[in-house]
Amino acid sequence: RVKTSERAVEKLYRQYDGDPSRLLDCCRQSIYFEELSDMLACLHTVAADPTVEVLRATNRLRPGYDAAASGGYRDVQLNLRIDCP
Numbered sequence: 001r002v003k004t005s006e007r008a009v010e011k012l013y014r015q016y017d018g019d020p021s022r023l024l025d026c027c028r029q030s031i032y033f034e035e036l037s038d039m040l041a042c043l044h045t046v047a048a049d050p051t052v053e054v055l056r057a058t059n060r061l062r063p064g065y066d067a068a069a070s071g072g073y074r075d076v077q078l079n080l081r082i083d084c085p
Helices: 005-015 036-048
Strands: 052-059 076-082
Touching: 036 052, 036 076
Parallel strands: none
Antiparallel strands: 052 076
């Protein structure tokens, strides 16, 4: 899903002090895994791909993450830059 230009501009000024280089999540995709081992295999594959740069990783599966604020929801989020020649 592509972020609308209105939402991008809103986020740019509300959260990033007008700095467009900080706007990382312009296109969103989700992958769901039933097994943790499958997710780990996917993460290793992404990290090994020379056309992909991991810009940011957020691990809400780690033991120290307090999921109470999100109603128990946990995930792993990646912001990627993909080189498409």
